[in-house]
Amino acid sequence: MxxxxxxxxxxxxxxxxxxxxxxxxxxxxxxxxxxxxxxxxxxxxxxxxxxxxxxxxxxxxxxxxxxxxxxxxxxxxxxxxxxxxxxxxxxxxxxxxxxxxxxxxxxxxxxxxxxxxxxxxxxxxxxxxxxxxxKGDFSAIPGYKNQGVDILSPAFTWERFSKLIEKKRNQARAFIMDQTALSAIGNAYADEILFEAGVHPKTPCCYLTASDRRKLYDAINAVISWGIAEVEKADRPTEEKVRGHLRVRNRGGEACPRCGTTIRKAGVLGFDSFFCPKCQPDRTGRGLDWSKLPGPSPSGGASST
Ligand SMILES: [Zn+2]
CATH class of the missing domain: 3.20.190.10 (MutM-like, N-terminal)
Structure with missing residues (x-):
């Protein structure tokens, strides 16, 4: 959660x-x-x-x-x-x-x-x-020591991000969720960030233009700040999950809030990913043209996050 x-x-x-x-x-x-x-x-x-x-x-x-x-x-x-x-x-x-x-x-x-x-x-x-x-020994905790740059810290600059993404060949969604690079983006906000940036979740990082990368960096900052503000505003008990503000996550089959196209769900390396095929087109020319598939998506249900 x-x-x-x-x-x-x-x-x-x-x-x-x-x-x-x-x-x-x-x-x-x-x-x-x-x-x-x-x-x-x-x-x-x-x-x-x-x-x-x-x-x-x-x-x-x-x-x-x-x-x-x-x-x-x-x-x-x-x-x-x-x-x-x-x-x-x-x-x-x-x-x-x-x-x-x-x-x-x-x-x-x-x-x-x-x-x-x-x-x-x-x-x-x-x-x-x-x-x-x-005391002071975190060595037995998997992933504790090798967290990447904290995306809420001043160290998360555009220069740092550019350097991290520069030689990456993995898919954009996998890259932003790689905690050894960026700490730490989960499934729900990964979908929201890619939607905000207009990037298809399966786009390999090496296909992203300089402008896409900048949009992705700006989207990380904007979406996480927005998320914090929304969770704070909802002011629910700490044990409750606040997800009502999310625009694409778990909204498969619903209309995109920006363009009205049906939001799709796809598996990206074993994780469910939700995206708008029109706002986030697959520009590699290798994938399916999701916007031409008949909708609404029968697989567009809720996921656990
Ligand atoms: Zn859209």
């Missing part, structure tokens, strides 16, 4: 309430998501540690604790909720971290007073991963 805009808004909501808080303990309901990389029991290891910082690292959420680091990779269906202890459990709740009550004016960015509350992690697919690591 969480893509970059979701994570940015989630972090904004959780950070002030969690930083500086003392962990009272943890209750595990579904251990399959846990990777405890230090000796001991998850709950007992967490008890008594303070959450020093909460940051995002690409698609990962990193909780810096006194003696360990806790890293969450929410993948497709992981969700977090901070609520009063004892509130109804999240569906498919895997574990709950109980926080000790904190007094007014306490440490941390929150500063205010908090009652007894708990951070719950739910995951209906149990695909997410939660790592408890030795």
């Amino acid at each position: 969480p893509e970059l805009p979701d994570l940015v808004v989630l972090l904004k909501k959780l950070k002030p309430s969690l930083e500086g808080r003392l962990i009272a303990g943890a209750r595990v309901h579904e251990p399959i998501v846990l990777r405890v990389l230090v000796e001991g029991d998850f709950g007992r290891l967490l008890a008594g540690q303070r959450i020093i910082c909460l940051e995002r690292h690409g698609p990962f959420l990193h909780f810096g604790l006194d003696s360990n680091d806790l890293v969450l990779h929410l993948m497709l269906a992981g969700r977090l909720r901070l609520a009063a202890t004892g509130e109804k459990r999240l569906p498919h709740e895997a574990f709950t971290i109980d926080l000790a009550p904190s007094g007014g004016g306490g440490v941390g960015a929150g500063g205010g007073s908090h009652g007894s509350d708990s951070l719950s992690y739910g995951d209906e697919k149990n695909m997410g991963k939660v790592y408890l690591c030795p």
Whole structure:
């Protein structure tokens, strides 16, 4: 569920309430998501540690604790909720971290007073991963160390992007989703970015003109900022998925909001991709002419993201 805009808004909501808080303990309901990389029991290891910082690292959420680091990779269906202890459990709740009550004016960015509350992690697919690591050692987390340039950081410049895409021969959608190059674009926003840029998802990067590349770079910035603003505006509980604003993702068979052509769904290297065949023509001359196929697309249903 969480893509970059979701994570940015989630972090904004959780950070002030969690930083500086003392962990009272943890209750595990579904251990399959846990990777405890230090000796001991998850709950007992967490008890008594303070959450020093909460940051995002690409698609990962990193909780810096006194003696360990806790890293969450929410993948497709992981969700977090901070609520009063004892509130109804999240569906498919895997574990709950109980926080000790904190007094007014306490440490941390929150500063205010908090009652007894708990951070719950739910995951209906149990695909997410939660790592408890030795302090400062992220080596056992797949993909953590080799994240590419964070697309929300000042380092994500046009020059950097041009250099990254320059010699690439893979398809545009695969390239923008390659986290070792760009950190981090998921399925839903990849479709929105390509739509905004007018680029067919299967276009090999080497077929993109200089103007296409510039449009793609601008679209990444514009679409992610728009996504953050929309998720923030929707102001839904942190465990809910906000997708109503998306223009092509999961809209197969519907009319393109720009030109009215039927939105298509195609598989791109094993992932469903949604696009408008008119706004995003295949200019390589190698693919199908999607705009001439009879519509609406029978395969244009919803996908999981
Ligand atoms: Zn269109």
